[in-house]
Amino acid sequence: MNCKEVNKNLIFYIEKELQAERELELQEHLKDCHDCNVLFLNLKETMAIVTKEKAAKPNPFLFTRIQEEISNLEKPRKVFLWKPNFIKILQPVTLSFFLLVGVIFGISMGNSIQYQTPEQSMVYQSDEFYLNDLQQETIESFLLTEE
């Protein structure tokens, strides 16, 4: 049996599903081939994880949880017949109201802005102070000439 054949049958060897003759051939190959043996050990360990997972136990309070859930199902629920209709009407009404308020607020904001004529803005600009008000003497020249 060559490596390719071994690689095709490893899982069936681990699961003990090979015929006795094939199993012996594979065993002989694993004794001599290090690479195949490493693959075999890895695969065997991985497949053993299933057994470990099967050992996991469910929550010990699972039945209590189920009982509680079932008793909740059996409880008669209070049904408010008016509630769905109320919500159906209230939702669009509230939405429309806030939309209307938003539009009115926008219009009133727009109207409150007063645009200035070009003359007004010229006057306003001439009153502005320049940030650098000491252009005659910079701080560098002042420090240099201090002595």
Place this chain on the structure above:
Amino acid sequence: MSDSGLIDKIKRGDQQAFKLLFDKYHLRVFNTCMGFLHNKNDADDITQEVFIEVYKSINKFRADSKLSTWIYRIAVNKSLNFIRDNKRSKWLKSIETILTGAIRNDVEIKHGSGYDPEMILENKEKAEMLHKTIDSLPKNQKIAFTLNKYDDLSYKQISEVMDISLSSVESLIHRAKKNLQEKLLNYYKKN
């Protein structure tokens, strides 16, 4: 008590009979869910849903199939639906893995891998790889393989649960194992 006796009593609202049914089947249902979901908390939740469904639908059960077959079918369908509906983002899953990782590690530690951190990490990587590979199998191969490996169901029982022929089950499990082997060996060769 026989399954038919249990069913009759549960139909009449006997809580004790429902408890007996739970005791009889809950481990098998939990293992089925674990096989599909690979997560203890999710498996607990789905097991709970399965038994609630059993309780709600017991009046519709017409005994065309065995009770165990019916319960397995519910467990498989609920698990597959959970996987389908589970659209949690990757980062949320990674947080969950960190939080629930301890539970999985507990299982690994308890069952023979010792306390070597390197070994635990290696086992965790292998478990993740195995889960990914099982999840990547075609649906029917995954169902047949999971029922066979996680629940130790015979090919005959699997054929009843899946409602297919015995030869189809044999073929599905054979192909599932071949696919698993191919994918896992490729992974080992790369690493």
